[in-house]
Amino acid sequence: MSTEHELDAPPWLRVESTIMATARAVRQAYDLRFAELGLNLSEASLLAYVEEAGALTQTRLAERRGLGRAAMGSVIDSLEKRGLVERNPDPDDRRVWLVDLTAAGKEMVEQVTERDVVLRKELRAGISREDRSKLAEVLVALGNNLAGILADDE
Amino acid sequence: MSTEHELDAPPWLRVESTIMATARAVRQAYDLRFAELGLNLSEASLLAYVEEAGALTQTRLAERRGLGRAAMGSVIDSLEKRGLVERNPDPDDRRVWLVDLTAAGKEMVEQVTERDVVLRKELRAGISREDRSKLAEVLVALGNNLAGILADDE
DNA sequence: GGTCGATAGTATGACGCCATACAGTATGTC
DNA sequence: GACATACTGTATGGCGTCATACTATCGACC
Numbered sequence: 001m002s003t004e005h006e007l008d009a010p011p012w013l014r015v016e017s018t019i020m021a022t023a024r025a026v027r028q029a030y031d032l033r034f035a036e037l038g039l040n041l042s043e044a045s046l047l048a049y050v051e052e053a054g055a056l057t058q059t060r061l062a063e064r065r066g067l068g069r070a071a072m073g074s075v076i077d078s079l080e081k082r083g084l085v086e087r088n089p090d091p092d093d094r095r096v097w098l099v100d101l102t103a104a105g106k107e108m109v110e111q112v113t114e115r116d117v118v119l120r121k122e123l124r125a126g127i128s129r130e131d132r133s134k135l136a137e138v139l140v141a142l143g144n145n146l147a148g149i150l151a152d153d154e
Numbered sequence: 155m156s157t158e159h160e161l162d163a164p165p166w167l168r169v170e171s172t173i174m175a176t177a178r179a180v181r182q183a184y185d186l187r188f189a190e191l192g193l194n195l196s197e198a199s200l201l202a203y204v205e206e207a208g209a210l211t212q213t214r215l216a217e218r219r220g221l222g223r224a225a226m227g228s229v230i231d232s233l234e235k236r237g238l239v240e241r242n243p244d245p246d247d248r249r250v251w252l253v254d255l256t257a258a259g260k261e262m263v264e265q266v267t268e269r270d271v272v273l274r275k276e277l278r279a280g281i282s283r284e285d286r287s288k289l290a291e292v293l294v295a296l297g298n299n300l301a302g303i304l305a306d307d308e
Numbered sequence: 309g310g311t312c313g314a315t316a317g318t319a320t321g322a323c324g325c326c327a328t329a330c331a332g333t334a335t336g337t338c
Numbered sequence: 339g340a341c342a343t344a345c346t347g348t349a350t351g352g353c354g355t356c357a358t359a360c361t362a363t364c365g366a367c368c
Contacts, residue, residue, distance in 0.1 A: 017220065022173055022296055023173050026170045059317080068355070095364070096363095135288075135289060145281075213347080225324070227347065228348095249333045
């Protein structure tokens with residue numbers, strides 16, 4: 001099996017490294033495909049998320065998308081500059097912004113989705129549904145172990 | 155199945171995001187455990203790799219560890235400053251350095267390996283060998299698809 | 309109703325990695 | 339041998355993310 005060497009290799013060539021390398025490649029591939037739209041992966045995915053979830057505060061968005069609040073703020077900044085997203089005040093809490101799509105943002109989401117569908121099909125080539133399911137399952141288990149380690153050690 | 159939502163969720167919550175989040179957590183966990191040694195993951199893994207593979211040029215190291223040459227250079231810089239690694243000239247090629255461990259570096263590798271063994275055991279908790287094997291296999295397949303995409307689009 | 313601890317968003321500085329451009333060196337060709 | 343081409347390592351600037359510290363605001367308790 002071609003992956004056997006991955007598992008029997010010393011730690012530094014192992015699954016952990018493969019995960020990180022794959023993550024970098026995923027980002028590159030999405031960035032490449034979204035470049036025509038003037039977006040990167042973080043921006044495109046936030047647009048699509050807001051369309052689905054509706055207007056949310058920045059902290060909620062950060063939590064759900066797995067980013068820090070500062071990082072989320074800067075993604076929103078750049079989308080706002082391009083007029084794809086707007087910050088609306090929340091009448092009940094003057095600390096927060098409710099981030100929502102503009103009309104231009106809604107149009108952009110369609111472009112993003114089109115490209116995403118194509119890219120995902122290419123990524124899935126030769127990988128069965130069960131394989132993908134298993135991948136997610138094991139990654140989640142790994143993530144849980146990692147969360148425990150990070151929490152325990154403070 | 156608890157991961158089902160991952161796969162049926164919109165693209166932005168899917169396997170790709172999980173991969174990237176897991177990659178970040180892996181880095182954090184290793185960085186945390188190596189912090190006592192004054193090392194981060196990149197530095198520790200390079201030390202261990204050099205011990206295994208012997209003295210190599212920076213470009214070879216970069217290729218095998220999946221980094222760019224510039225990034226590899228700066229990892230070596232910081233290890234060299236701490237006296238864990240040394241750059242020796244290659245008598246046959248004045249362009250290159252042969253990067254090798256110092257005596258202090260060899261001692262450090264033992265510390266690194268100890269901690270790595272412990273950490274890997276924790277990471278593997280509840281994940282069978284077949285699961286890990288499958289994980290690597292699917293990640294490699296995904297990586298190949300990604301490499302094709304990145305190459306095709308230039 | 310004032311005060312105090314929590315929370316939202318922002319500013320700043322750091323890190324790891326990348327891509328590009330550059331100077332020095334090697335190698336193959338005429 | 340001279341020259342063009344390829345390759346090594348480094349410098350620089352950019353990107354995305356994080357951690358920390360700060361201000362403004364909320365909510366609860368005296």
